[in-house]
Amino acid sequence: MNLSGYRKKSPWILHYNAGSCNGCDIEILACLGPKYDIERFGMINTGNPKQSDILLVTGPVTKRSRERLVEIYAQMPEPKVVIACGACASTGGVFRGMYNCEGGVDQYIPVDVYVCGCGTRPEQIIDGVVQGLAILEQKTKELEASVKLNNEAIEENHQVNRRHIAASIK
Amino acid sequence: MTNMYISIILIIAAPLIGGLLYGFERIVKARMQRRIGPPLLQPFYDFFKLADKRKMVVHSAHAFLGIMHFISLWFALAVLLLGGDLILVIFLHLLSSALLILSAYSTRSVFSHLGANRSAISILAYEPVLIIIAVSIFMLTGSFEAGAAFSSNQPLLYKMPLAFVALLLVLPIKLKKSPFDVAEAHQEVTGGVELEFSGIFYEAVYTAKWLDYVFCYTLIFLFAGSNLLLGFALSIFTFIYLNALDNSTARVNYKQMLRFSLGVSFSLAFINLLINSLS
Numbered sequence A: 001m002n003l004s005g006y007r008k009k010s011p012w013i014l015h016y017n018a019g020s021c022n023g024c025d026i027e028i029l030a031c032l033g034p035k036y037d038i039e040r041f042g043m044i045n046t047g048n049p050k051q052s053d054i055l056l057v058t059g060p061v062t063k064r065s066r067e068r069l070v071e072i073y074a075q076m077p078e079p080k081v082v083i084a085c086g087a088c089a090s091t092g093g094v095f096r097g098m099y100n101c102e103g104g105v106d107q108y109i110p111v112d113v114y115v116c117g118c119g120t121r122p123e124q125i126i127d128g129v130v131q132g133l134a135i136l137e138q139k140t141k142e143l144e145a146s147v148k149l150n151n152e153a154i155e156e157n158h159q160v161n162r163r164h165i166a167a168s169i170k
Numbered sequence B: 001m002t003n004m005y006i007s008i009i010l011i012i013a014a015p016l017i018g019g020l021l022y023g024f025e026r027i028v029k030a031r032m033q034r035r036i037g038p039p040l041l042q043p044f045y046d047f048f049k050l051a052d053k054r055k056m057v058v059h060s061a062h063a064f065l066g067i068m069h070f071i072s073l074w075f076a077l078a079v080l081l082l083g084g085d086l087i088l089v090i091f092l093h094l095l096s097s098a099l100l101i102l103s104a105y106s107t108r109s110v111f112s113h114l115g116a117n118r119s120a121i122s123i124l125a126y127e128p129v130l131i132i133i134a135v136s137i138f139m140l141t142g143s144f145e146a147g148a149a150f151s152s153n154q155p156l157l158y159k160m161p162l163a164f165v166a167l168l169l170v171l172p173i174k175l176k177k178s179p180f181d182v183a184e185a186h187q188e189v190t191g192g193v194e195l196e197f198s199g200i201f202y203e204a205v206y207t208a209k210w211l212d213y214v215f216c217y218t219l220i221f222l223f224a225g226s227n228l229l230l231g232f233a234l235s236i237f238t239f240i241y242l243n244a245l246d247n248s249t250a251r252v253n254y255k256q257m258l259r260f261s262l263g264v265s266f267s268l269a270f271i272n273l274l275i276n277s278l279s
């Protein structure tokens, strides 16, 4: 049975603030309010990485939050989509080049959709999430399969050669 | 005999009914907040989506306890719908909650432990009231069987209105609705006991929530006796009451919840029991 069609009908969102100024977070919360009401698409703000499909990240990644960001990403079960919300999350924005942050979520985790704007508008966020859903639907099971390295190391001329072990990974 | 068939159909369809109820409730809740709300079948979409997600099992006992929670809850509901012993129903329900709490304790997550603590406290808050209500039913009908309450000609509501009020006051604790939702508290402990479940194993906990709805509304039906119309009226009233309460109140902490439940709801049920046993 093909269930991937249901992914776009019930995307559960996890929102993580990786050091944003709170501007983008408020816009995300505005999406949940009566005016935009993204729950009509079945989206819930779960706050629990183990049950969510979409990771909405706001803010430049600060040196304090980067470990947590990667950990949260790792805790989300596949299929998952990462959306960088706002100029900060996409490139570093106004915080780019500062000593405490490194600019852009994509330095640490793979990002699928970038949403621009300093203070992204709720319409843009919804648009970004809808694009993310199209990507989510296409993600296949193969992505989540763990890779087995079958090749053994070869001993040539009294030297252990491991160069070809990882060659099977595409 | 037809009653029996109806109960069996109800038992088999309970997750479906519960899912529809949950979907409808989400719409009603959204409308109360002037939102449009998700489609009616949203819980089932969630269900299918979760089935397709990767399972991240913390350890096998954890997942197993989650599934046993669902099964024992379904069993409790079956005993209730077949008109079995009320005390047995209450203890089966307690067992199912205890399994979920045990599963939450078995992980190393702090939030999971917090949620388990809080769930245990909420059991402490509602379970005595339920037992007192069962005893009052025993005083009136002369048996602990739910079937006796379902088939009594005069609705129990007229004889034990205070117990019904007490039930209304503890239902939000049981269904984890707003003033008393410390056990779930999404903003504080992000779901508490269900935190560590994922994929198809979360589904068991998620569907158990639907079964809980059916369980609670069946408890409401106990009060209507054989009068089905009254039963539906009471359920609709309870539905609106629960959602209005959920939307209009803020969360209280667990001490306040315990104090309120044991102070007010328990005394109400107890006074009702006294009156019943005296008259």
Ligand code: SF4
Pocket (backbone or CB within 6 Å): A020, A021, A022, A023, A024, A025, A058, A059, A060, A085, A086, A087, A088, A089, A093, A094, A117, A118, A119, A120
């Ligand atoms: S993009 Fe602008 S509004 Fe958003 S977090 Fe960065 S500075 Fe704040």
